[in-house]
Amino acid sequence: MLKGTKVGLRARYEDDIPVLRTELYDDVANAARAEAGPWRPITPDSKDPRLFVDGKNDGVVQFSVVELAGDTLVGTATLWGIDNHNRCAHIGLGLLPSARGKGYGTDVVAVLCHYGFVVRGLHRLQIETLSDNTAMLRSAERNGFVREGVLRSSAWVMGEFLDEVLLGLLVQDWKPDAKS
Numbered sequence: 001m002l003k004g005t006k007v008g009l010r011a012r013y014e015d016d017i018p019v020l021r022t023e024l025y026d027d028v029a030n031a032a033r034a035e036a037g038p039w040r041p042i043t044p045d046s047k048d049p050r051l052f053v054d055g056k057n058d059g060v061v062q063f064s065v066v067e068l069a070g071d072t073l074v075g076t077a078t079l080w081g082i083d084n085h086n087r088c089a090h091i092g093l094g095l096l097p098s099a100r101g102k103g104y105g106t107d108v109v110a111v112l113c114h115y116g117f118v119v120r121g122l123h124r125l126q127i128e129t130l131s132d133n134t135a136m137l138r139s140a141e142r143n144g145f146v147r148e149g150v151l152r153s154s155a156w157v158m159g160e161f162l163d164e165v166l167l168g169l170l171v172q173d174w175k176p177d178a179k180s
Contacts, residue, residue, distance in 0.1 A: 002115055004107035009063035009077050009115070012053045016064045016073050020051055023096045024076065032158050033130060034094055058082065065093070065108055074099035077108050079116055087123035089116055105139040113143055117171045124170050130155060131163040145169045
């Protein structure tokens with residue numbers, strides 16, 4: 001398990017899947033904001049790659065996020081779009097509604113940075129998030145990510161186009177203790 005100050009990132013367990021399905025993916029509004037496409041239901045017997053980890057895709061590493069204090073599942077974290085030639089990847093995370101507003105997001109980003117830069121030897125990490133996702137913007141910036149641009153009206157979410165903010169962090173600019 002990779003450990004931060006508040007959360008740990010571990011393998012996805014079978015017991016995590018029903019919780020993640022109900023709390024994250026069956027929430028239409030939340031899932032529509034998190035996905036790059038329209039929401040669709042996930043059947044109970046589905047082996048949907050957002051829930052199940054098969055280890056066959058080298059470009060994606062998925063974690064379950066647990067609270068260190070009680071080993072309680074609080075969300076998901078992903079390093080995706082891993083490009084070993086250019087040594088870069090994207091960061092994504094989703095916290096259960098009950099886990100939001102507790103500083104877990106900042107800690108998850110910090111642990112994903114450690115994984116990307118130290119464990120994987122990457123040079124650049126990137127985050128794309130909706131411009132109104134203040135929690136993710138704050139978590140990224142607390143970890144040293146820099147706003148590099150705005151993709152105007154690039155995300156179709158629940159009947160409207162929204163802007164996305166692009167943030168980046170280079171390994172030489174990363175400060176493991178940057179979060180506050």
